[in-house]
Amino acid sequence: MISRSRRNVLKLALLAGAVPMLGGVARQALAGDRPYAPAASDWRKFQTRTVITLPEGPGPAQVWLPVPSIDSDYQRSLDDSWTGNATSAELVTDKSGAKFLHASFENGGAPHLELVSTVQTRNRTIDWTKESAFKEDPAILKAALQPSGYKPLDGVVAETAAKITKGAETDVDRVRLIYNWIVEHCYRNMDTPGCGPGDNVATLTTAGLGGKCADLNGLFVGLARASGVPARDVFGVRVAPSAFGYKQLGANSATITGAQHCRAEVYLTGYGWVAMDPADVLKVMRAETETWIKDPDDPLVKQVNGALFGNWEGNWVAYNTAEDLHLPGRAAVLPFMMYPQANVGDQIVNELDAKAFTYEITAAEA
Numbered sequence: 001m002i003s004r005s006r007r008n009v010l011k012l013a014l015l016a017g018a019v020p021m022l023g024g025v026a027r028q029a030l031a032g033d034r035p036y037a038p039a040a041s042d043w044r045k046f047q048t049r050t051v052i053t054l055p056e057g058p059g060p061a062q063v064w065l066p067v068p069s070i071d072s073d074y075q076r077s078l079d080d081s082w083t084g085n086a087t088s089a090e091l092v093t094d095k096s097g098a099k100f101l102h103a104s105f106e107n108g109g110a111p112h113l114e115l116v117s118t119v120q121t122r123n124r125t126i127d128w129t130k131e132s133a134f135k136e137d138p139a140i141l142k143a144a145l146q147p148s149g150y151k152p153l154d155g156v157v158a159e160t161a162a163k164i165t166k167g168a169e170t171d172v173d174r175v176r177l178i179y180n181w182i183v184e185h186c187y188r189n190m191d192t193p194g195c196g197p198g199d200n201v202a203t204l205t206t207a208g209l210g211g212k213c214a215d216l217n218g219l220f221v222g223l224a225r226a227s228g229v230p231a232r233d234v235f236g237v238r239v240a241p242s243a244f245g246y247k248q249l250g251a252n253s254a255t256i257t258g259a260q261h262c263r264a265e266v267y268l269t270g271y272g273w274v275a276m277d278p279a280d281v282l283k284v285m286r287a288e289t290e291t292w293i294k295d296p297d298d299p300l301v302k303q304v305n306g307a308l309f310g311n312w313e314g315n316w317v318a319y320n321t322a323e324d325l326h327l328p329g330r331a332a333v334l335p336f337m338m339y340p341q342a343n344v345g346d347q348i349v350n351e352l353d354a355k356a357f358t359y360e361i362t363a364a365e366a
Helices: 004-015 024-029 138-143 155-164 171-185 200-204 213-226 278-287 299-307
Strands: 044-053 061-067 075-084 088-093 099-105 112-121 231-238 260-268 272-276 316-320 341-344 347-349 358-365
Touching (some): 044 061, 061 112, 075 088, 171 213
Antiparallel strands (some): 044 112, 044 358, 231 260, 341 347
C-alpha cells in the first residue's frame, strides 16, 4: 500500500513529465523538448589526471588536491597514484571522510605534481513508489543537520526556510517546496567566480539570490537543514558530456579544468539519500541557449527540472561532502574542497588565478 505522502510524490513526478531515456536520433527529433530522465545504467570507468605547476617563489610550497572519496551505489572510488618533485606527499583523510593529496616542496625550483584517480560511476535514480531498506548512521544524520561556517541555521536562513515550508506536513513536502523555491526565485549569475563561495547569508541578501552551484545548491542544503531535513553538498567535477544533448550538463571536452560542480542530497525516511540539483536547472535556464529562459515550464527546461529532483547522470565524479576543512599545514579553514589548493611560503594561492596557479585536469573514459 502506498502512503498519502508517497502518492503525492508519485503525482509530482508524473506532473514533472518524467519519460524513458531515448536514443540520440529520437532526441534530436524532439526539437525544443529534449527529454532528460536519467535511468538505471551500467557502471562506467573514468580516469582523471590533475597536473599542478607552481611558479618558483620565496619559501617552501604546499599543495592539496581533492581525491575522489565517495563509495556508494552510484560511485566506486578505485585507485589513486601520483608523481612529481615533492619532498613529501601523502594521502590524507579528513575527519569527515574526505580524502586529499597533501604534497610539500622544500627544495626550491618550480613545484610539479601529477595525480591520477580511477573511478567508476553510474546514473543515480530513484523510484518514488518503492520503499528503501537503507538506514543511515544516526551520527551521520546528526552531522547533516548542523550549521557550518557558510550555512548558519538561524537568522535569515531560518526565516526564509520557515516561510518556504509553511504548512508542509512531511520532509518530502518540505524538500519539494525548497527545491521549487530555488528554481523559481534564484538565478545563475554568470559573473560569479568559479562555483561561488557558498555563503548562504550572502546569497539571500547581498548577492540577491544569484550565484553558481556552490551558492545555489548550498542554499538548498542550508534551507533543508534549517527545516529539519538532513542534507549535504556533494563536491565534484563533470567528466563526460550529457547523454541528453544538454551542453551545460556535461563536460564537453577531455580538459575539465573548469568543470567543477557541486550537487546536493537529502535524507528522506523510506528513501535514504536522495539526489538533488536545482542549480543545474538554473544553469540550463540561464546558459543553455543565448536567451535567458525564465520559465521552469519551458519545454527545454521542464524535463531537467523534473528529473533533477531525485536523479542525476553518472557523467560526474564526486570528491567529498566535507565542509570547514582544516588542511594540514594551513591555518585558514577551507569552506569546501572542490578545487586544487596551494600555499607558496605563507601565502595562500588563489585557486582561480590562472597566472598564479597553473593546473590542468583531464578526464578519459577507460
